[in-house]
Amino acid sequence: MELPRPDPDILSRRAQIVAALKTLVGDGVVSDRAGLAAFDGDALSAYRQAPLVCVLPRTREHVAAVLRFARDNEVPIVPRGAGTSLSGGALPRADGILISLARMNRILDIDIANRAVTVEPGVTNLAITRAVEAQGFYYAPDPSSQIACTIGGNIAENSGGLHCLKYGLTTNNLLSVTHITIDGETLRLGEGFGYDLMGIVTGSEGLLGIVVEATLRILPKPPVTRTLMAAFASVPAAGQCVADIIAGGIVPAAMEFMDRSCIEAVEAYCAPGYPAGAEGVLIIDADGLGSEVDAAIARIAAIARAQGAEVREATDEAARARLWAGRKAAFPAMGRLAPDMLCMDGTIPRRMLPQVLARMGAMAREYGLGFCNVFHAGDGNLHPLIIFDAMKPGELERAEAFGADILRLCVAVGGVLTGEHGVGVEKRDLMPTMFSEADLAQQQRLKCAFDAEGLLNPGKVFPTLSACIEQGHLHVGGGRMPWPNLPRY
Amino acid sequence: MIAENEAQVVEAVRQARERRSTLEIVGGGTRRSAGRPMHCEAVLDVSGLRGIVTYEPEELVLTVKPATTLAEIEAVLGARNQRLGFEPQDWSSMLGSHGISTIGGAVSSDADGPAAIRFGRGRDHLLGIRAVNGFAEAFKAGGKVVKNVTGFDIPKLVCGAWGTLCVLTELTFRVFPRAQRSVVLARRGLTPPEGSARLRQAWSSPIDATGLVYANGTAFVRLEGDGPALAEKRAFLDGFEETDAIEDGFAPGALDIWRLSCRATEAVRIADSIAAPRWYGDWAGTRLWFAAGSDKAQALAAQGAQCLRGNAPPRAGDPRAELERRVKAAFDPLGLFNPGRMA
Secondary structure, eight states: OOOOOOOHHHHHTHHHHHHHHHHHHTTOEEOSHHHHHTTSOOSOTTOOOOOSEEEOOSSHHHHHHHHHHHHHHTOOEEEESSSOOSSOTTOOOTTSEEEEOTTOOOEEEEEGGGTEEEEOTTSBHHHHHHHHGGGTEEOOOOOTTTTTOBHHHHHHHTOOOTTHHHHOOGGGGEEEEEEEOTTOOEEEESSSSSSOHHHHHTTSTTSSOEEEEEEEEOEEOOSEEEEEEEEESSHHHHHHHHHHHHHTTOOOSEEEEEEHHHHHHHHHHHOOOOOTTOSEEEEEEEEESHHHHHHHHHHHHHHHHHTTOEEEEOOSHHHHHHHHHHHHTHHHHHHTTSSEEEEOOEEOOGGGHHHHHHHHHHHHHHHTOEEEEEEETTTTEEEEEEEEOTTSTTHHHHHHHHHHHHHHHHHHTTOBSOSSSOOTTTTGGGHHHHSOHHHHHHHHHHHHHHOTTOOBSTTSSOSSOOEEOTGGGOEETTSOOSOTTSOOO | OBOOSHHHHHHHHHHHHHHTOOEEEESSOSOTTOSSOOOOSEEEEOTTOOSEEEEEGGGTEEEEOTTOBHHHHHHHHHTTTEEOTTOOOOOHHHHTOOSOOBHHHHHHTTOOOTTHHHHOOHHHHEEEEEEEOTTSOEEEEEOSSSOOOSSOOHHHHHTTSTTSSOEEEEEEEEOEEOOSEEEEEEEOSOOHHHHHHHHHHHHTSTTOOSEEEEETTEEEEEEEEOHHHHHHHHTTOSSOEEESSOOOOOOOTTSEEEEEEOOGGGHHHHHHHHOOSEEEEEGGGTEEEEEEOGGGHHHHHHTTOEEEESOOOOOOSOTTHHHHHHHHHHHOTTOOBSTTTTO
């Protein structure tokens, strides 16, 4: 995918822009080449682009001032948390300000009585649980990058994790946010009545404004968690097991599937001890009170055995950690098989798993690329990992084409392009496979209501830009484009 | 005319656009009392948009048309031991209205029941929609799977929007398994501060209560699970006795009806300051309901309460109002749908 061509007019104003930002944010401006190289992308590592300038505000007043500056001077602005996005959500622009919220990293309030924690956006996901676990609470969304990723980024991407089926995504665990608009106006969202603007800001991938404070719901830590591994001789048997568990009224805390390629890769990497020759392994957590968990684990084991599975239950914490070690090592285990890896993220109706895996296997052979599948089986969220060597001519393009075919397949079977990683730049051009022109026009009108000039994270999520017209923000297809020099595909 | 399919809704909106004629969108018609008085030139009756579109119990996903009745949904899900986690509420007896309560109305009015404290509100369950906007264009948003972050989360926005953004034509929900057993426990004779403390204590324990209500001196806790789980959960509650149902005892009669959101620890102070003739606290005290005369309207509005029946003063001084106006215009620039209902 081609990166946008920078606006030469903005590039020519770089010195003034840097000087002006220094008056607004003081010590928080990075403008030297070496410093900017540290901010040249996120976890979608195939794409690198240093920003025009990077600012690191310390206060919400800084954020508001920078946004107003961007608006007044018509400079694009790209927000960034920890830069762990897998979809390129924080990919900078050569002609854009990168605003990193990393220095706004204070926990502002811990209110156990109201089960609420208030934080600045640069606080890491895991730090919230760390702050309340001594009192017996935790913050439920747990993206795999939780040690590094920030709450601001989690809100922008509506991040999920292993426990979404039972505990929801970020959007289901937010109480209120303080949001700053492109006009520099500070709004408290999520309190009182009126339109659910917090709901629309969450998961908007930095296109609607910047969250500078968030109040999150914390949950009492379940007293008991038990883990079970079930190994299957066929993918349909594993799929049927998942369907039977769900239809049986059990909501596991986590339910993870690995296919044969993944099992082999992790066995070679860290030997978690999954049965040799299995076509699929499920790792299942049940949590809650002891009696609930005991009943759930017993029923899950029976359902799995009815599908011919070899079932093993962890009897202590060390055994639990071992069962999970393989799943948690899936990325590094695949990563060492080749220099580069793409992690895809589609959701499918669970019942389609056997067909989808079979079709993906055939695609992999056509493309001549290695891949494996990990799958949040409870909620149907697939993570195919494609391995390739970007140094070999054409291989990145082939991997991307394979990935795009996988996502088209997800949509074709009734699923969606992204379950938790976001659209970003990665899946931007696939949006029309899921949404009609009218669907996209409605989303873009909403974008215009927040950001009429299209300065917030431009080039992400939407394949084409449309001009916003002030009166009523009417959509004009094929009309004047705000960035004539942005390539469109 | 009663619209029976999306194409008819598109046509009705197209005609309204041409004539610049405002539309009151009515399904079951049980929630028309809310908001400022409306003077719509026409009624868009969508009660013909009813029925289950698809129901896949193993996927935990249900797609329905908006005028499907709450009773029908409950029956269909119940047959497969499932339910809507947010427990959508029929307000017709509370509001003294006639008609049959529908899912579109429940979602549009944020009519979330006691179980929302455990499973989340309607906005947490609505996965996808089809709708017709004020441009007379049919569109969809969200998806039909339980985990999806593709594009803006427009389904959230239509929850609690009182039909002011678009005309819903199809709704997709995630559903939850129904518990084997459910039991309501009550502890009577508690002052509001005592009741609030009891409920907050239960809320912070791992019993996953699906109802935490304080009303008229009684704290109610609803628990779910099989026999052993219920026994283990009950051990967390001291001095509670089994009763038949959560009795909110809320009989507004001719009084105005308001609801507000607050922090659980603020509930008693706010209820005291309003001093309404009747009130009760749901969701561990984070959602308060008031029945009051018009003399309380200013005080309730000042607390950010929403008026569901009665004469609310116009909302003033909300810094979000301008952005909300632009959001409304992004869907309905001519202001055709339910004008004034959100004011």
